[in-house]
Amino acid sequence: MPAPVFMAEDLGLNPIASQLFKDLEMVHEIDRAINDSLPLLINYQLQGGYFTMPSARTYDAGVLGFGFSYLPPYRIYNLGFQFFDHIETTGNYWIFHGVTEGNFGHLGFGDDAERAANIKFILLRESDGFPFLPDLAVGWNDFLGSCRFNSFYAVATKQFLPYNFEATIGWGRGRIKGAFGGLAWAPLRHSKYFWKGLTLAAEYDANNYRRHPSEHNKGRSLKTRINGGAQLDLWDLIHLSVSSIRGENWAASAALRYNLGSTKGCFPKIFDPAPYKAPIDTQPLGLLRSQNALAQELAYAFKEQGFDLYTLYLVPEAKGFDRLWMKIVNVRYREEAEVRTRIENVLSNLSPSNIATVTVVIEADGVVEQEYRFRLEELRRYREGKLGEDEFRVVAPMREASSKPSEYEGTLLFKRRKPIWLLTFRPWLRSFFGSSSGKYKYEIGFGIGPEGYLFDEIYYCLWGTYTALSSTQSMKDRDVLNPSRIINVRTDSIRYNQANSFHLEQAFIQKSWNIGHGWFSRIALGYFEMAYAGVSTEALFYPVNNDWAFGFEVSSLLKREYFGIGFQHKVRKLTSNGYEYFPYFGFQYFAEFYYQYKPLNVDFKISAGQFLARDKGIRIEGGRTFESGLRVGLWYTLTNAGDVVNNHRYYDKGFSITMPLDIFLNKSSRSRIGYAMSAWLRDCGARAATGKQLYPTLFWERFNGKPGAF
Numbered sequence: 001m002p003a004p005v006f007m008a009e010d011l012g013l014n015p016i017a018s019q020l021f022k023d024l025e026m027v028h029e030i031d032r033a034i035n036d037s038l039p040l041l042i043n044y045q046l047q048g049g050y051f052t053m054p055s056a057r058t059y060d061a062g063v064l065g066f067g068f069s070y071l072p073p074y075r076i077y078n079l080g081f082q083f084f085d086h087i088e089t090t091g092n093y094w095i096f097h098g099v100t101e102g103n104f105g106h107l108g109f110g111d112d113a114e115r116a117a118n119i120k121f122i123l124l125r126e127s128d129g130f131p132f133l134p135d136l137a138v139g140w141n142d143f144l145g146s147c148r149f150n151s152f153y154a155v156a157t158k159q160f161l162p163y164n165f166e167a168t169i170g171w172g173r174g175r176i177k178g179a180f181g182g183l184a185w186a187p188l189r190h191s192k193y194f195w196k197g198l199t200l201a202a203e204y205d206a207n208n209y210r211r212h213p214s215e216h217n218k219g220r221s222l223k224t225r226i227n228g229g230a231q232l233d234l235w236d237l238i239h240l241s242v243s244s245i246r247g248e249n250w251a252a253s254a255a256l257r258y259n260l261g262s263t264k265g266c267f268p269k270i271f272d273p274a275p276y277k278a279p280i281d282t283q284p285l286g287l288l289r290s291q292n293a294l295a296q297e298l299a300y301a302f303k304e305q306g307f308d309l310y311t312l313y314l315v316p317e318a319k320g321f322d323r324l325w326m327k328i329v330n331v332r333y334r335e336e337a338e339v340r341t342r343i344e345n346v347l348s349n350l351s352p353s354n355i356a357t358v359t360v361v362i363e364a365d366g367v368v369e370q371e372y373r374f375r376l377e378e379l380r381r382y383r384e385g386k387l388g389e390d391e392f393r394v395v396a397p398m399r400e401a402s403s404k405p406s407e408y409e410g411t412l413l414f415k416r417r418k419p420i421w422l423l424t425f426r427p428w429l430r431s432f433f434g435s436s437s438g439k440y441k442y443e444i445g446f447g448i449g450p451e452g453y454l455f456d457e458i459y460y461c462l463w464g465t466y467t468a469l470s471s472t473q474s475m476k477d478r479d480v481l482n483p484s485r486i487i488n489v490r491t492d493s494i495r496y497n498q499a500n501s502f503h504l505e506q507a508f509i510q511k512s513w514n515i516g517h518g519w520f521s522r523i524a525l526g527y528f529e530m531a532y533a534g535v536s537t538e539a540l541f542y543p544v545n546n547d548w549a550f551g552f553e554v555s556s557l558l559k560r561e562y563f564g565i566g567f568q569h570k571v572r573k574l575t576s577n578g579y580e581y582f583p584y585f586g587f588q589y590f591a592e593f594y595y596q597y598k599p600l601n602v603d604f605k606i607s608a609g610q611f612l613a614r615d616k617g618i619r620i621e622g623g624r625t626f627e628s629g630l631r632v633g634l635w636y637t638l639t640n641a642g643d644v645v646n647n648h649r650y651y652d653k654g655f656s657i658t659m660p661l662d663i664f665l666n667k668s669s670r671s672r673i674g675y676a677m678s679a680w681l682r683d684c685g686a687r688a689a690t691g692k693q694l695y696p697t698l699f700w701e702r703f704n705g706k707p708g709a710f
Helices: 017-035 291-305 335-350 376-383 390-396 496-499 692-700
Strands: 063-071 072-082 085-099 111-124 135-141 153-161 165-174 178-185 197-203 227-236 238-245 249-259 306-315 324-332 354-362 367-375 410-415 422-435 438-454 458-470 502-516 519-527 530-543 546-558 570-575 576-585 584-596 602-610 616-626 631-639 655-660 672-678
Touching: 072 519, 291 306, 291 335, 291 410, 306 335, 306 458, 335 354, 335 390, 354 376, 367 376, 367 692, 376 390, 390 530, 422 672, 438 502, 496 502, 519 616, 530 616, 530 692, 546 692, 584 692
Parallel strands: 324 354
Antiparallel strands: 063 072, 063 249, 072 085, 085 111, 111 135, 135 153, 153 165, 165 178, 178 197, 197 227, 227 238, 238 249, 306 324, 306 410, 354 367, 422 438, 438 458, 458 502, 502 519, 519 530, 530 546, 546 584, 570 576, 584 602, 602 616, 616 631, 631 655, 655 672
């Protein structure tokens, strides 16, 4: 028997309520229509497209993709990341199959290769709220470097959802020459089975194969410009494609894509404790509840929630209502909102009823960062559900950290010392592209070492790495075609890797201070990285709830020997007489400005000063941090070094990616893993590590994943 259908009138609702239900149903239908779409097609360069041509469609923000394409006579390795819904970025590594590289092919480099960077700006998407208009985009293929496959294009794509049909028309110049287009049909997209992602497609290929100067010799012939084939999208994760190409061959690709930006993690956080709810103990301090009992209750509850309580003071106030002051360290959670909520739950259930306020100071990596100040009345209302989280943040906002009470101001109820010894172990990877003896070189190993605090105040780090597997032994420490003509402060770094399997990478101490009123400072001394050691000092102005910060850093550095812990006092430089060695003492200094655009969780950093090779200029960095904690960034450096690569002035540039480790865990973690790569390993714009910098420590301790929630 079918289930009965109830209308608003059947439920006895008044006309106003009935209209509300109708409006909600209309909104639901509109949202469903806006979000409905055909399977996204991907071309052989990992762009939104068909087979060789692009379309105006693209991924959602936060999607990271990898892929390989067999596109005779090329083999293409692809990487893509979507910074925003309207900006698509991809990178390709083209291999000219069967064409030996002219300079180093005989040395082991093998077939000729080309690196390409592509960008597409989507001017309009149907999901923007205009379903009757097509998607519109403009893009540039291979716009950096030697630009062998450079193209500019404009393209429009329209989905006809009732017919499961898609059409594209565009125009390009460069390798893509003139008009192009594509058609796609997804007849099974409403199926419940895996073949719902099957799409049949055809395109008009406008690549200028016959006359483009950089084309592979075996790729110049052309029988037809119509390429036809099929694509299969499996679970929005795996993408497979096969098609004809130029009427002469078959091409195929496989890609893996995943939205790391919005992921909640590979596993549910089943080992995270539930927010504290019981037992409830609001008994006033006195005969029935001693100060020691309160301290033990709070220490145990915070420990269970993933925090360490280090200091607890009772500060007398007027009228017998005293104040609690405590300092805690977050050892588990990576979002400030999560930290705050759990603290509120502990305090609302355990604060004595004769306490007026509770001050909670947060510390991380030896830096006292910020505090929360809660009134007892608000904690009680929060426990009873009369005060919501958003309201609580308004009436008790994050504040600048207050100083610890003196022995004359309050009574010390609890104190524990920071750990002297905490052993850390993790794997690591270094990689190099474009060696004369091969396209890709790597080192794989692990790092191990203790870190902790001396005298409860001074942070130290002792970190060593061991290389378990390496293919870098045949690499040279100089570029034969484009040798660096400034002092070699970074281009010799491979010699450190080749000197020994074990490296003492870090052995430094650091002391940090919260000076007050938003000012922080630190001083660090020791071995900061494999190549440099010295002393560094930094000052930072970064008030609570600010979108911006600025600071200064000055470092005196010595270049380490390639083997051991000694120092070398001369560095090489290529002159008209060949390589010569000159006295060297490293000195880098920077004025730095930081800005966060919170609605999009986008951050910027500008550093102006002197770099390791004594070149002066600025380094501009920008990145976006997603709800998952994933951060992807880019940098570009402009200096007066005058470095030249392939007859063009070179400025250091590259990308970085860091992500929370707990994406792959079943419990929360503050740890992050990262990777960074420059376009070329050069000496211009080089900068040495100098310990734990202040801004990243504060940034991540104040970070919230949802845009606008900083």
